[in-house]
Amino acid sequence: MSIHISDSRNMKFNEEPFEKFYEIAEELGNGQFAIVRRVVNRITRQEYAAKFIKKRRYATSRRGVLRINIEREITILKYIADSDNNNDNECLNEYEASIFIKQLLLALKFLHHLHIVHLDIKPENVMLVNKGDLKIKLIDFGLSRRILPGTIIKDMVGTPEFVAPEVVNYEPLTTATDMWALGVVTYILLSGGSPFLGENREETFINISAVNYNFNEKYFSKISPQAKDFIKNLFVKDIRKRATVNECLLHPWIRHVDNYNLKNTLLVNQRSAIPFDQIRSYKIRLKWQRAIEIIIVCNKMTANARLLLQSKNNNNQRTSRFDPIGETCLHISASNGYYDLLYYLYMKGASLTICDYQGDTPLYYSIRNGHINIVDFIISQNIDINYVNKNKETALHIATRYAQLEIVLLLLQRGANIELQDQDGETVLHISSWHGYTTILSAFCKYKPNPNIINKVCFLLSLIILMRIPV
Structure with a gap:
């Protein structure tokens, strides 16, 4: 097991055309902010995986790399062909599963030490x-954080089925958060099933918070008691009592991996084989789960959707008999981050500029909840980025008020006006200054705003800035 951690302070960027050095082949995968493609070095013919970060102009990143002038960032990674966590065998026995888990533990030991x-x-x-x-x-460190002892970091991060109770309950993240997820992976590897998966996200989170799981006899009848005990030690809500990586490495189910002579190791039922069709079914379910969620939401919104489509023929003048503030299903989709549903409704003719009774468009809803992928899509459809609602707030006002730094930077990049005033005469500079959002205010100052704008209470903006920002 090998892991390569690079110091971002020593990273060097090649600004020459990427195609000069590599041939770009097929897509290997994609996510919210990046696309991964197979590439071939033109000189050595060595294959690599290239991660294309979608165009952004952030002043900084979470990894500390300066990105002021970066239009496109490409990371070259080792290419692992036809990779998957299974092999040519028809099944995986429990001993082989423990080999996988021990390697993960060694990886986590290295990471957690840092x-x-x-x-x-x-x-x-x-x-x-x-x-x-x-x-x-172990791959994909896109969500990883360096959390020093005594540092409190809270975040709703990770994939729902694998997150720990402290994530669900918005409590501090620690290295123990990884150990819970390792327990979920172990459970899946031994059974092909997911321990906490519910009918929807809410039910899944309830199961996680209550540590509601069981060892289904159908899948665990041939699994050793030691393996079950290993999982039990990880599925502990109290992070102080949850097994650490070092404790797991000393567990009998893992300790025996050092000896490859099965006769002299922990007794493992040689028929405790894990059918790979179960693992494959799990992956197929993951792919379809998102589609099912969309169908469920669509069914719940059918009546509201009919009103929305009908409003298209009435110049978007509509009233909702269901929602007292006039939300449409586009507003709800944007608020909850349902990108696929929002895109589907848009392709069916729904207007991205439709307003609720306060004049808020779906863009405002997506900004409040930090769904940058939806924000990016909506503003790419040639909408008026400086549109104001009934409170004369722009999208930039909303992003600033809710401290959505990434969205603020995106809106600035797309030409948002930083000097427009809301009904109280406040610009986004007033808002960021008053709340002490130093990073956001610094981003605004790069656009050379007028610091002498006065709001309706005659509070000089430059005075606020002097009060909040040290010279």
Whole structure:
């Protein structure tokens, strides 16, 4: 098991055209902010995986790399062909599963020693180095954080099925958060099922918070008591009592992995084989789960959707008999981050500029809840980025008020006006100054705003800035 951690302060960027050095081949995967493609070095013919970060102009990133002038960022990674956490065998026995888990533990031991928490441990982020081999790599550190002792960091981060109770309850994240996720991966690897998965996200979170799971006899009848005990030690709500990485490495189910002579190791039922069709079914379910969620939401919104589509023929003048503030299903989709549903409704003719009774468009709803992918999509459809609601607030006012830094930077990049005043005469500079949002205010100042604008209470903006920002 090998992990390469690079110091971002020593990273060097090649600003020459990427295509000069690499041939770009097929897409390997994509996410909210990046696309991964297979590429081939034109000189050595060596294959790599290239991660194309979608165009942004952030002053800084979470990893500390300066990005002031970066239009497109491409990261070159090792390419692992046909990688997956299974092999050519028809099944995986419990001993082989313990080999996988021990490698993950060694990876986490290395990370946790550096106070790095991965925060996205799941089967999709564990890959075989070579097909038919049991050597694995832990990948995708996009959500990882360095959390020093005594530092309190709270965040709703990770994949719902794998998050720990402290994530659900918005409590401080620690290295123990990774250990819970490791327990989920172990459970899945041994059974093919997911321990806390509910009918929807809310039910899943309830199961996690209540530590509501069981060892289904259908799948665990041939699994050793030691393996079950290993999982039990990880599914502990109190992070102080949850097994640490060092404790797990000393557990009997893991300790025996050092000895490859099965006769002299922990007694493992040789028929405790894990059918790979179960693992594959799990992955297929993951792919379809999002589609099912969309269908459920669509069914719940059918009546409201009919009113929305009808309003299209009435110049969007509509009233809702269901919602006292006039929300449409587009507003609800944007608020909850249902990108696929919002896009579907848009393609069916729904207007992205439709307003609720306060004049708020779906863009405002997506900004309040921090759904930057939806924000990016909406403003790319040639809408008026400086539109004002009934309180004369722009999208930039909303993003600033809710401290959505990434969205603020995106809106600035797309030409948002920083000197427009709301009904109280306040610009986004007033808002960021009053709340002490130093980073956001610094971003505004790069656009050379007028610091002498006065709001309706005659409070000089420059005075606020002097009060809030040290010289």
